[in-house]
Amino acid sequence: MTEPNPAGERRGTLGERLNRLRAAVLGANDGIVSTAGLVVGVAGATDDRSALLTAGLAGLLAGSMPMAAGEYISVSTQRDSEKAALAVERRELRERPEAEPAELADPPARRGLTREVAREAAVQVTERDALRAHARVELGIDPDELTNPWHAAWAGFLAFTAGALLPLLAIVLPPAEWRLAVTVGSVLTALAATGWSSARPGAAPPARAVTRNVVGGAVAMGVTYAAGSLLDVAGV
Template identity: 80%
Template sequence: MTEPTHDEAHGGALGARLNWLRAAVLGANDGIVSTAGIVVGVAGATQSRSALLTAGLAGLLAGSMSMAAGEYVSVSTQRDSEVAALAVEKRELRDQPEAELRELTGLLEERGLSREVAREAAQQLTARDALRAHARVELGINPDELTNPWHAAWASFTAFTVGALLPLLAIVLPPAGWRLPVTVVSVLAALVLTGWASARLGAARPGRAVLRNVVGGALAMGVTYAAGSLLGAAGA
C-alpha cells in the first residue's frame, strides 16, 4: 500500500507557480484585447493588408514593451524593498539579538504555539539561521527566492506577444471579405478561454469571468471599429 502524497508541504511553491500562470493568462488577455481593438479599428477605415499589418505590429511591439518595462520597474521596486528589509533585519540581529529572539518568540506564539514551545522553536531557528527565520516568519520573505525583475519582464513580454499574435494573424491572413468576422470570432473564442483559465486559477466560478472578458472585448472592438469607420468615411 502506497503512502499518500502531501502536496500541502509545497504550498508556497504551488502558490508562486499559480501566480505566474495567472499573470501569464492576464498578459495574454491584454495582448488579445488591445491588439484586436487596434486592428479592428483600422479595418473599419481601410481593407489594406499592409496598413492592418503595420498597425497590428506597432500595437504588438508597443504593448509588449510597455508591459515588460512596467513589470520590470514594479518588480524591481519590490525586490529593492525586500533587500532593504533583509538588511535592516540583519543589522538588528547583530545589534540586539535578545530583542530579536523575543520578537521571534512572540510571532510564533501568535501562530498558535505555547510560550514554552515558541521559545524553544525560536531558539532552534535562531541557532540554525537567524536571518532566514526572521525573514520567513516576520517578513514573509524567502531569502533564496527574491523576486526577479528580468523574469517578470520576459514573462509579461512573452504573454502579451502570444496574445497579440492571434488578432494580428486573424486580420491579415484571410481574404478581405473574411478578415473582420474571422478576427471577431477568434478573439471572442480566445477571451472565453482566458476568462475560464483565469477563473480556474483563482478558484472562482468561470461564468462571470468569461462574461466580463467577452463583453469587454466585444465592446472594445465595437468602439474602435465605429471610430475607424467614421474616420474612413470622413477621408481621414
C-alpha cells in the same frame, strides 16, 4: 513551530504561482484586446493587408515593450524593498540577538503553541539559520529567492506578444471577406479561454470572468470598428 512553517511555505508558494499565472493571463489578455481593437478599427477604414499588418505590428511593439518595462520597474522596486528589509533584519540580529527569538516565537504562540515550546523552537531555528528563519516568519521573504525583475520583464513581454499575435494573424491571413469574422470569433474565443484560466486556479466562478472578458473585448472591437468606419466614410 516546525509544523506551521511548511504549511505557510506551501501557501506562499501557491500564492506566488497564482500571482504569476494571473500576471501571464493579464498580459496575454491585454495583448489580445489592445491589438484586436487596433486592427479591427483599421479594418473598419481599409481592407489593405499591408496597412493592417503595419498597424498590428505597431500595436504589438507599442504594447509589449511598455509591458516589459513596467514589470521590470515594478519588480525592481519590490526587490529593493526586500533587500532593505533584509538589511534591517541583519542589523537587528547583529545588534540585539537576544531579543530576536522572542519575536520569532510570537507567531506560533498566537496560533496556539505554548510560549515555552514556541520559544524553544525559535531558539533552535535561529541557531540553524537566523536570517532565513526571521526573514520567512517576520517578512515573508526567502533571502535566496528574491523576486527577479528580468524574469518579470520577459514574462510580461512574452505574454503580451503571445496574446497580440492572435488578432494580428487573424486579420491578415484570411481572405478579405473573412477577415473581420475570423478575427472577432478567434478573439472572443481566446478571451473566453483567458477568463476561464484566470478564474479556475483560485476556484472563482469562471462564468463571471468569461463574461467580463468577452463583453469587454466585444465592446472594444465594436467601438474601434465604428470609429474606423466613420473615418472611412468621412474620407479621412
